[in-house]
Amino acid sequence: MKDKQSKQHHLAAIDLGSNSFHMVIARIEDGHIHILDNLKEMVRLGAGLDQHGSITEEASIRAMSCLERFAERVKDFPKGTVAAVGTNTLRNAKNSSRFLRDARKILGHKISIIGGKEEARLVYLGVSHSLVAEDGKRFVMDIGGGSTELIIGENFEPQYLRSLEMGCVSMSRKFFQSGKLDKKYWEKAGIAAHLKLRPVRRYYQKADWSSATGASGTIKAVGKVVKKLGLAPYAITLKSLYEIRDIMIKAERLDTLELPGLKNDRK
Numbered sequence: 001m002k003d004k005q006s007k008q009h010h011l012a013a014i015d016l017g018s019n020s021f022h023m024v025i026a027r028i029e030d031g032h033i034h035i036l037d038n039l040k041e042m043v044r045l046g047a048g049l050d051q052h053g054s055i056t057e058e059a060s061i062r063a064m065s066c067l068e069r070f071a072e073r074v075k076d077f078p079k080g081t082v083a084a085v086g087t088n089t090l091r092n093a094k095n096s097s098r099f100l101r102d103a104r105k106i107l108g109h110k111i112s113i114i115g116g117k118e119e120a121r122l123v124y125l126g127v128s129h130s131l132v133a134e135d136g137k138r139f140v141m142d143i144g145g146g147s148t149e150l151i152i153g154e155n156f157e158p159q160y161l162r163s164l165e166m167g168c169v170s171m172s173r174k175f176f177q178s179g180k181l182d183k184k185y186w187e188k189a190g191i192a193a194h195l196k197l198r199p200v201r202r203y204y205q206k207a208d209w210s211s212a213t214g215a216s217g218t219i220k221a222v223g224k225v226v227k228k229l230g231l232a233p234y235a236i237t238l239k240s241l242y243e244i245r246d247i248m249i250k251a252e253r254l255d256t257l258e259l260p261g262l263k264n265d266r267k
Helices: 002-007 057-074 088-092 096-107 116-128 168-175 183-206 217-228 238-251
Strands: 010-016 020-029 032-042 082-086 111-113 137-143 148-154 157-164 209-214
Touching: 010 057, 020 057, 032 057, 057 096, 082 088, 082 096, 088 096, 088 116, 096 111, 116 137, 116 148, 116 157, 137 217, 148 183, 157 183, 168 183, 183 238, 209 217, 217 238
Parallel strands: 010 082, 082 111, 137 209
Antiparallel strands: 010 020, 020 032, 137 148, 148 157
């Protein structure tokens, strides 16, 4: 009986992202959250779409294998204590309904698909609760596998949210599918990114925010490379990004690229 009561205070949050699947398990005690487990696997669901926009069998197998491992961890969790959400790829995949049916069966818990703005809202809430309180507005960005979320908020309140249809996996598939890193591909990718940003760019440039925070595995990976190369001690700067881009262009191909601090599953 004691074990059953204690599990009522355990919660799990699962994010079925376009690049990775992530699960956090926590214990709620006296109003405080204690993280017990943090699991993450690079599933690359967004990279596993075929020419018709459907999740391939190979990508589905990777995803289901990951969910089997997650399910083992939460199999005794009561209904309502596991929150699982799917994001960009599952919003757009032609066969997402069939995928979700199989995924729910394996996980043993409900999986919801959230919209871009809701994803942005949740990103901001997670970041704002993990940072020291500060005066003024903050800008938060999350670069996912299939989308990028841009949020401006103050304290724990998101005030302006946008989700753009571009991410590290989708842009890589579109412009660097062949593995070539030539300058012409970078120029095409840059133009595409500018077009996506054009409708919201002016607002974010003029908004009165005092700090900028990156919230994704992609941004963390870039931060590690910046630090390892000695380009900036504490933050990602525009200059450091251009220098990394130039290194990648010189490498010519992805399979010959060597960036200190970059894991192979991030290439």
